Amino acid sequence: MKITAVSLSRPQALSRSGSTTRMPDFFALMKPRVMFLAVFTAFVGMMIAPVHPDPLLGSIAMLAIAVGAGAAGMLNMWYDADIDALMTRTAQRPIPRGSISRKEALAFGLVLACAAVVVLRIASNVAAAELLAFTIFFYVAVYTLWLKRNTPQNIVIGGAAGAFPPIVGWAAATGHVGLEPLVLFLIIFLWTPPHFWALSLNRADEYSRAGVPMLPVVAGRAATTRQILIYSVALVPASLLPWALGFAGLMYGATALGCGAIFLALAVQLRRSNETDRQAAHRLFLFSISYLFLLFAALLSDGGNDRRSSTLSSPGLRPITTSVPAATLERQFVAVCSFTSCQGR
Numbered sequence: 001m002k003i004t005a006v007s008l009s010r011p012q013a014l015s016r017s018g019s020t021t022r023m024p025d026f027f028a029l030m031k032p033r034v035m036f037l038a039v040f041t042a043f044v045g046m047m048i049a050p051v052h053p054d055p056l057l058g059s060i061a062m063l064a065i066a067v068g069a070g071a072a073g074m075l076n077m078w079y080d081a082d083i084d085a086l087m088t089r090t091a092q093r094p095i096p097r098g099s100i101s102r103k104e105a106l107a108f109g110l111v112l113a114c115a116a117v118v119v120l121r122i123a124s125n126v127a128a129a130e131l132l133a134f135t136i137f138f139y140v141a142v143y144t145l146w147l148k149r150n151t152p153q154n155i156v157i158g159g160a161a162g163a164f165p166p167i168v169g170w171a172a173a174t175g176h177v178g179l180e181p182l183v184l185f186l187i188i189f190l191w192t193p194p195h196f197w198a199l200s201l202n203r204a205d206e207y208s209r210a211g212v213p214m215l216p217v218v219a220g221r222a223a224t225t226r227q228i229l230i231y232s233v234a235l236v237p238a239s240l241l242p243w244a245l246g247f248a249g250l251m252y253g254a255t256a257l258g259c260g261a262i263f264l265a266l267a268v269q270l271r272r273s274n275e276t277d278r279q280a281a282h283r284l285f286l287f288s289i290s291y292l293f294l295l296f297a298a299l300l301s302d303g304g305n306d307r308r309s310s311t312l313s314s315p316g317l318r319p320i321t322t323s324v325p326a327a328t329l330e331r332q333f334v335a336v337c338s339f340t341s342c343q344g345r
Contacts, residue, residue, distance in 0.1 A: 025094040029077050029105055030070030030112075037292065038069040038165045041188065044296045045169030045181045048247060053124075053173045060123040061172040065165065068116035068132045072139040072161070074109035078102055079144050083210035089203060120172065128172040135164040149211065152218040159192030160185075183241045184296075190235040191292055194228045194267060198285035201225075202278050225271045228284070232267035236260035239295060248302050255298035259291050 042065045046053060053061065077084065077095055085096035094100040113136050121129035143158030151157075166184035167177055197215055200207055201224060204216040216224045239260050243253035266284040273280035 022099060025099045026108065028094055029074040029100060029108075031073030031076070032070075034073055034162075035066055035069040038162065039066045040293070041184065041296055042165035042169035042172075044300045045166030045184060046173045047169075047300055048180060049170045049173035049178075051173050057123050058173070061120055061128065062169075064116045064120035064123060065132060065168055065172070067112050068120070068136055069165070071109050071112035071116055072136045074105055074112065075136075075140045076144045078105040078109055079140070080148075081105075083149075083212060086210040087203070087206040089206060124172040125175045127175050127177070128168055131164065131168045131171050131177075135161055135168060138164070150213070152213045152215045154213070155193050155196045155215070159189055159196070162192055163188035179245070180242070180247050183238075183245065184299075186238050186241070187235070187295070188292070190231055190238050191288065193231045194235070194263075195285065195288040195292075197224050197228050198270070198281045198288060201281040221275060225267075225273075229267045229271045232264050236264055242299055248299050250302075252295075252298045252302040255302075256295060259294055262287060263291050 039062060043062055046058065046062070077093060080090075081093075081095040081102050084090035084093050090096065095102055095105055113133075117129050117133045117136075120132050139158070139161035143154065143161055147154040147158045163185045166188070167181040170181035171177055200214040201216050201221060204214065204221075207214040208217045215227065236257075239256040240253060242248035243250070243256065263284075266280075266287055270280040270284050
């Protein structure tokens with residue numbers, strides 16, 4: 001309780017200082033690294049769609065998706081401030097540290113969430129806006145408020161929120177949901193449990209102290225490593241579906257196969273490791289971050305540049321009629337996201 005008292009008193013004094021000095025803290029509340037990954041997968045979903053979005057409207061749509069992802073992260077930190085203060089990994093976040101109050105985070109998060117949905121509706125279409133609104137709701141209400149503190153399956157079910165961005169990106173370009181983004185949803189959905197369980201294995205004592213029923217806390221290391229291996233085995237064939245279904249080429253297929261083999265080998269190594277080996281889980285966690293980025297980068301390069309011809313059109317985003325090629329938009333987006341990711345570290 002003492003921690004809570006400190007975290008609530010400091011922002012009252014700090015709020016009298018200039019708001020610009022706290023901009024980095026507000027940005028940190030948006031979980032920039034998580035936001036970057038969500039926006040990148042949404043961008044890939046948009047670029048592999050059979051309709052090229054107008055560069056300006058497409059950029060505005062991606063900005064809205066980024067703000068929506070950031071708003072979800074901010075609302076997550078608002079609700080989880082009490083348990084964040086109890087965990088070493090999260091104790092230095094802005095709210096537990098006392099630089100931002102919970103009321104400020106709640107108000108700012110709600111405003112950003114509403115603004116993101118409205119802007120996406122204006123820049124693209126109703127379907128994309130509704131999907132973004134549902135994604136934010138699912139992450140905040142279903143995962144953060146309900147699942148996270150009540151079930152060891154929190155990451156499995158709640159991980160669906162992180163798998164929605166490719167669907168939102170595709171819908172922003174086309175106005176509907178197709179098979180391709182559903183395949184990308186499946187890949188991220190299967191990737192999420194091994195990624196987070198590998199992290200939580202070495203943080204089980206912190207989650208236990210905070211009262212969060214992560215799988216390693218509830219079921220132990222052996223059961224967790226077995227589940228990681230099961231999901232990793234399922235992930236490999238799922239990652240090959242874009243190539244098997246024909247909306248990605250040989251380069252993507254080779255990347256998915258090679259990265260999948262490494263992912264699976266690390267999962268097997270973790271399964272065979274002993275209780276005192278913390279490096280096996282750490283290696284899998286670190287590679288899992290690179291794995292998803294490499295997979296979607298290969299899809300962007302291989303699938304986005306060899307788009308199928310289609311007569312589909314979106315009611316909100318026009319096919320490209322300007323002289324700016326899609327490849328230029330891709331390069332600009334990757335450069336901006338790389339800068340954003342570095343700033344969030």
